Amino acid sequence: MFQITIDDTDEQYACSETKHVLAGMQQLGKKGIPVGCRSGGCGVCKVRVLEGEYASKKMSRDHVTAEEEAEGVVLACRIFPQSDIRLSVIGKLNKAVNR
Amino acid sequence: MAMTGILRPGHVQLKVLDMEESLKHYCEDMGLLETDRDDQGRVYLKCWDEQDKFSVVLEPSDRSGMDHMAFKVATEQDLLRFESNVKNFGIETTRVAAGELNGCGERVRFTAPAGHTFELYAEKEQVGNGISTTNPAPWRRDLKGMEVIRFDHCLLYGDNFDENVKFFKEALEFQLTEQIVDGDLQIAAFLTCSTKAHDIAFIRSEESGKLHHASFLLGSWEEVLKAADIISMEDIPHEAGPTRHGLTRGKTIYFFDPSGNRNEVFAEDSYVYPDSPVLTWHADNVGQAIFYHSRQLVDSFMGVTS
Numbered sequence: 001m002f003q004i005t006i007d008d009t010d011e012q013y014a015c016s017e018t019k020h021v022l023a024g025m026q027q028l029g030k031k032g033i034p035v036g037c038r039s040g041g042c043g044v045c046k047v048r049v050l051e052g053e054y055a056s057k058k059m060s061r062d063h064v065t066a067e068e069e070a071e072g073v074v075l076a077c078r079i080f081p082q083s084d085i086r087l088s089v090i091g092k093l094n095k096a097v098n099r
Numbered sequence: 100m101a102m103t104g105i106l107r108p109g110h111v112q113l114k115v116l117d118m119e120e121s122l123k124h125y126c127e128d129m130g131l132l133e134t135d136r137d138d139q140g141r142v143y144l145k146c147w148d149e150q151d152k153f154s155v156v157l158e159p160s161d162r163s164g165m166d167h168m169a170f171k172v173a174t175e176q177d178l179l180r181f182e183s184n185v186k187n188f189g190i191e192t193t194r195v196a197a198g199e200l201n202g203c204g205e206r207v208r209f210t211a212p213a214g215h216t217f218e219l220y221a222e223k224e225q226v227g228n229g230i231s232t233t234n235p236a237p238w239r240r241d242l243k244g245m246e247v248i249r250f251d252h253c254l255l256y257g258d259n260f261d262e263n264v265k266f267f268k269e270a271l272e273f274q275l276t277e278q279i280v281d282g283d284l285q286i287a288a289f290l291t292c293s294t295k296a297h298d299i300a301f302i303r304s305e306e307s308g309k310l311h312h313a314s315f316l317l318g319s320w321e322e323v324l325k326a327a328d329i330i331s332m333e334d335i336p337h338e339a340g341p342t343r344h345g346l347t348r349g350k351t352i353y354f355f356d357p358s359g360n361r362n363e364v365f366a367e368d369s370y371v372y373p374d375s376p377v378l379t380w381h382a383d384n385v386g387q388a389i390f391y392h393s394r395q396l397v398d399s400f401m402g403v404t405s
Binding site for chain 1: 116117161162163164336355356357358359360361398399402403404405
């Protein structure tokens with residue numbers, strides 16, 4: 001198990017290398033990173049990894065460019081920790097109803 | 100013939116990040132059947148009770164979302180008539196050659212005001228539903244997962260909302276069945292080309308051309324609960340339900356495909372006739388309109404699209 005730290009709120013939780021960083025947060029009832037599709041398509045869980053190693057799966061280029069991905073700007077639902085990770089949150093949910 | 104013009108949603112082409120994971124989701128877990136593949140890497144799927152060759156096309160891509168949604172019209176004359184209607188509304192159309200999608204006739208393609216690409220076509224190869232047309236059995240015994248019956252509708256988010264609804268009513272001759280209004284402002288419009296509660300629906304948004312969900316029909320509430328079990332068994336990202344919608348009365352559950360495109364499976368919703376009144380939900384009851392039991396909006400459900 002690795003320790004994930006959300007830099008913005010100092011929230012910490014443990015996440016195994018077999019779970020993506022967002023699933024790790026969600027299954028422990030922790031908060032801090034917005035939760036959307038959890039499959040790399042909606043972009044609301046976009047984060048910047050400040051420290052740590054991870055494996056990643058494909059994420060929609062509508063939300064993360066190749067350049068961003070190379071700099072550690074990724075979707076939390078597509079990265080699997082391979083060390084302790086410290087990250088800051090970029091993504092946000094749009095307001096509920098447009099009115 | 101009671102139904103003329105645009106008959107039904109014929110297919111939706113979805114962009115997917117990983118074809119293998121997507122086929123596991125749509126075929127093994129939801130129960131669609133693979134019917135073809137093409138040299139662009141696209142995979143063609145149908146729900147078991149559909150007669151036409153495909154209703155879902157999965158397109159390999161580096162992004163998620165809907166490439167286009169297509170409606171089947173009754174005749175070639177209807178195709179010409181609606182092509183003319185769209186042009187007269189001031190929207191450009193193009194023709195896509197027959198066979199560009201395997202087994203599909205010539206398509207009329209255009210972008211509606213809310214930013215989504217739609218197509219109309221009159222012909223698609225019919226492969227049947229796997230049941231004899233004489234003394235037919237009520238169901239097939241070789242189905243998997245949720246056993247979805249048909250591709251039913253899409254709900255889309257887009258801008259130019261009022262113009263878009265006008266376009267669907269006037270140029271494509273859809274009927275408004277149900278709506279959410281905030282004072283004079285319509286924020287959701289459910290529209291049908293048939294007698295279904297909706298064949299397409301739109302939510303007012305600042306973003307153009309977004310997919311909220313592609314929806315598939317089940318036979319009963321019991322099957323919605325079975326779908327919920329499969330969602331947990333297979334660790335599919337679950338969002339809301341099983342519950343009931345106020346809008347359409349449908350019994351429903353929402354989840355995401357492996358590319359983050361939202362899916363719904365539902366059963367037992369309402370119906371309309373051409374003389375049915377429009378049903379209206381007010382914004383101060385929006386929670387109940389969407390999730391009838393909890394009466395609370397779910398943040399991701401309202402804010403997340405692909």
